[in-house]
Amino acid sequence: MAAMNHLPFIVGSYTAAFVVVAGLIGWVTLDFRAQRRALADLERRGLTRRSAAAHPGPPMTEAKA
């Protein structure tokens, strides 16, 4: 009976943990995509860092996620 009374608090805690963890994973994933897109856009316009120009690697559009 006590377990049933406490169920909303347990479910609430696990829901909060899910929301926080999913939020953090979503934040780093979306931020990575946004930065990669911005870099690819700048590279398309011919802007590269001096070190990258000296040692060309794969463009950001091909970089592995």
Next chain:
Amino acid sequence: MTLSELANPSRFLSVANRAIPWLGGVTAIAFAFGLNLAMGAPDDYQQGATVKIMFLHVPSAWLGMLGWGVMTVAALGTLVWRHPLADVAAKASAPIGAAFTLLCLVTGSLWGRPEWGTYWVWDARLTSELILFLLYLGVIALWRTVEDPSRAARAAAILTLVGAVDLPIIKFSVDWWNTLHQSASVFRMGGPTIYPTILIPLLVMTLAFTLLFVTLHVAAMRNEILRRRVRTLRMMQASAVS
């Protein structure tokens, strides 16, 4: 590979791109294992079923402190050694540490209502944990307020070192003051006071959360390095136009 080689942002990006999928996979396996153990753990003789909240609350509290600990080491790296990745590590750690500190406060409140009869008391442990959360918000605001990353890094590093005083206060608050919060029951002289059927799931969940923190931190550091490259290129573009 030495630490100084990893200090090169390009080298770090290369290592991070390879490590993140593996770290994510190991984290997922650890969580599957830990949650399975946590759901199968027996009820505590005093707390009843609410002991299951501890499998989230304790790791969150640990990560909240770990996040500030990482920032403290990074702050020394920024101010003393001027390590190129130190302020990147500090900036990446702050939102993750803040999120877990908030989760610690929320799960603590949800545990406190059925066990203590209240969501909140101005107890030394709870108050020092709330101060840690406010410190996180302060340092995040500082990073966002100062536009130049190197100036922001120095200011944030000083605030981080000052805020580090809160870490031993959180840890020892239950010993120094008469608190409603229970005293240490895992990391204490004389060993844990928790029965293995609850201690083992707790330790596995703590390991899973720690792996999650490492994965998120490496990913956030990679994002921060890319953000700085974008900023540099945009400044080059702006100076070329003007």
